[in-house]
Amino acid sequence: MLQYDWRLCLAVSVVLPPLAVATTLFHKYGMKAYRDLRAQTSRITGAMAENIAGVRVAQAFAREEENLVRFQQLQGVYFDRFLVVARLFHTYLPFVGLVSGLGTAIILGYGGSLVMQRAITVGEFAAFILYLGMFFGPIQTMGDLYNAVLSTAASAERIFQLLDTEPQIRDRPDASALPPVRGHIIFDHVYLRYDTTPAGTWVLRDICLEAEPGQIVALVGATGSGKTSIISLLARFYEPQQGRITMDGIDLQTATSESLHKQIGIVTQDNFLFTGTVMENIRFGRTDATGEEVIEASKRLGAHQVISRFEKGYATPVAERGSNFSAGERQLICFVRAMVARPRILILDEATSAVDPHTETLLQGALEKLFERRTSFVIAHRLSTVCHAHQILVLQHGEIVERGTHDQLLVSGGHYAKLYAEFVRH
Ligand SMILES: Nc1ncnc2c1ncn2[C@@H]1O[C@H](COP(=O)(O)OP(=O)(O)O)[C@@H](O)[C@H]1O
Ligand SMILES: [Mg+2]
Incomplete structure (x- = not known):
C-alpha cells in the first residue's frame, strides 16, 4: 500500500x-x-x-x-x-x-x-x-x-x-538409597506440626522412642492424640520440624523416599484398592510374586476363604476405590498385599477395625507370623491386639505419657490400666 x-x-x-x-x-x-x-x-x-x-x-x-x-x-x-x-x-x-x-x-x-x-x-x-x-x-x-x-x-x-506444585517432601540432592534395613528405629526428640497447626502448638511434642529389630511397638491413645502422625513421620510422608528419626542409624532425611517405602508395608483403616483384579492389587507391592505365593499368604492370613467366595476368586475385578467390597474385605486384601510385599517394617494403623472378631482372631494368629523378624508398629483400639507388644506407648495430646509392656503398665496403674479396665468391661 x-x-x-x-x-x-x-x-x-x-x-x-x-x-x-x-x-x-x-x-x-x-x-x-x-x-x-x-x-x-x-x-x-x-x-x-x-x-x-x-x-x-x-x-x-x-x-x-x-x-x-x-x-x-x-x-x-x-x-x-x-x-x-x-x-x-x-x-x-x-x-x-x-x-x-x-x-x-x-x-x-x-x-x-x-x-x-x-x-x-x-x-x-x-x-x-x-x-x-x-x-x-x-x-x-x-x-x-x-x-x-x-x-x-x-x-x-x-x-x-x-x-508446578512442589511436593512437600523432596529427596535431598545428596540423598542416598537406604540399604536393606534390620529395622532398628529411633525417634530422637521429635516435634511435628502440620501447615494448618496453630502457631505455638505442636501435634507431636518431644517424641523419643527406640524399636529394636523385630520388636512390636504398640501405640495407644485417644482419637487425635497423634498416633497416625507418628506413623506418617516414620513413613516420611511428613518431616519433623525438630529432632531426628533414624533407621539402622541412618537419618531418614538423608535417604531417598523410594528406598524407604520399598521396605515399609502399611495397612490402614481406610485402605485403597485400585481398579484391576484382586490378584493385581495383592501383587501391588511386589509385582514378581507368583500366584502360589499370593494364595499361600492369603491362606495364612485367613483371607483365602473370603476371596474364594467371590464369584471369580482372585480374578474378581475391583471397582473404582474397591467399592464392590466390604470394608473388612478390603482390609483383608490389603493385609495380604502387605504380607506379599515382604516389608522390613510393618505398620498397622487400626488395620483390623473393620473385620469381625472371628476374622480378627484368625488374623491375630497369622500376624504373629507376619511380625516375625520385622519391626512392627501397631495401632489398635481393641487392646487385645496390642497386649503382646514388646512395648506399648501411651499417647496423650501429642506426648508419650506412659511406656512399658502390658504387665508393667497394668501394675503402674496409670492411663493404660484405666483404658484396659474399660476395654475388658465392655
Ligand atoms: N494432614 C493433617 N493436616 C493437619 N492436621 C492434621 C493432619 N493430620 C492430622 N492432623 C491433626 O493432628 C492431630 C493428630 O492426628 P492423628 O495423628 O491422625 O491422630 P490419631 O491417629 O491419634 O487419631 C489431630 O488433632 C489432627 O487434627
Ligand atoms: Mg489415626
Whole structure:
C-alpha cells in the first residue's frame, strides 16, 4: 500500500492506535474474566465430584434439596461470569469491525478526492481498496482467534499451577538409597506440626522412642492424640520440624523416599484398592510374586476363604476405590498385599477395625507370623491386639505419657490400666 500511495497509507494508519488500545484493554480484562470463569468451572467440577462420591451421605441426611440449591448457586455464578466474558468479547469484536469500517470509509472519502484531483488513477484506487480488504480481514480473524487464545491461556495457567506444585517432601540432592534395613528405629526428640497447626502448638511434642529389630511397638491413645502422625513421620510422608528419626542409624532425611517405602508395608483403616483384579492389587507391592505365593499368604492370613467366595476368586475385578467390597474385605486384601510385599517394617494403623472378631482372631494368629523378624508398629483400639507388644506407648495430646509392656503398665496403674479396665468391661 505504501508503494501505491503513501498518503492513503498514512490515512489508514489512523485506525491503528484505537485498535491497539482496544486490544490491550481486551487482553487485560478478558484475561481476568477468563481466569474467574475457569476458577468457577473448577468449583463446579469439585462440587459435582463431591456430591457424586458422597451421594449416600447426602441421601442419608436428606440433603438432596439443599445440595441442589448450592449447586444451582454455583451455576448462577458461572452464568454471570460467562456473561462478563461474552460481553467483553462481543464489545471487542464489533469494535474491531467498526474500526476497519472506519478505515475503509476514510480511504473511500480521501482516496475518492485524490482520484477527482487526478493525483492517482482509478486503477490504483481500486487496487488500494482490494489491499485494504486484505489488511483488515486478518485483523478481524485475529480478533476472533485472540478470544480463543485468552480462554486457552487462562486454562493453561491453571494446569501449569498444578504441574508446578512442589511436593512437600523432596529427596535431598545428596540423598542416598537406604540399604536393606534390620529395622532398628529411633525417634530422637521429635516435634511435628502440620501447615494448618496453630502457631505455638505442636501435634507431636518431644517424641523419643527406640524399636529394636523385630520388636512390636504398640501405640495407644485417644482419637487425635497423634498416633497416625507418628506413623506418617516414620513413613516420611511428613518431616519433623525438630529432632531426628533414624533407621539402622541412618537419618531418614538423608535417604531417598523410594528406598524407604520399598521396605515399609502399611495397612490402614481406610485402605485403597485400585481398579484391576484382586490378584493385581495383592501383587501391588511386589509385582514378581507368583500366584502360589499370593494364595499361600492369603491362606495364612485367613483371607483365602473370603476371596474364594467371590464369584471369580482372585480374578474378581475391583471397582473404582474397591467399592464392590466390604470394608473388612478390603482390609483383608490389603493385609495380604502387605504380607506379599515382604516389608522390613510393618505398620498397622487400626488395620483390623473393620473385620469381625472371628476374622480378627484368625488374623491375630497369622500376624504373629507376619511380625516375625520385622519391626512392627501397631495401632489398635481393641487392646487385645496390642497386649503382646514388646512395648506399648501411651499417647496423650501429642506426648508419650506412659511406656512399658502390658504387665508393667497394668501394675503402674496409670492411663493404660484405666483404658484396659474399660476395654475388658465392655
Ligand atoms: N494432614 C493433617 N493436616 C493437619 N492436621 C492434621 C493432619 N493430620 C492430622 N492432623 C491433626 O493432628 C492431630 C493428630 O492426628 P492423628 O495423628 O491422625 O491422630 P490419631 O491417629 O491419634 O487419631 C489431630 O488433632 C489432627 O487434627
Ligand atoms: Mg489415626
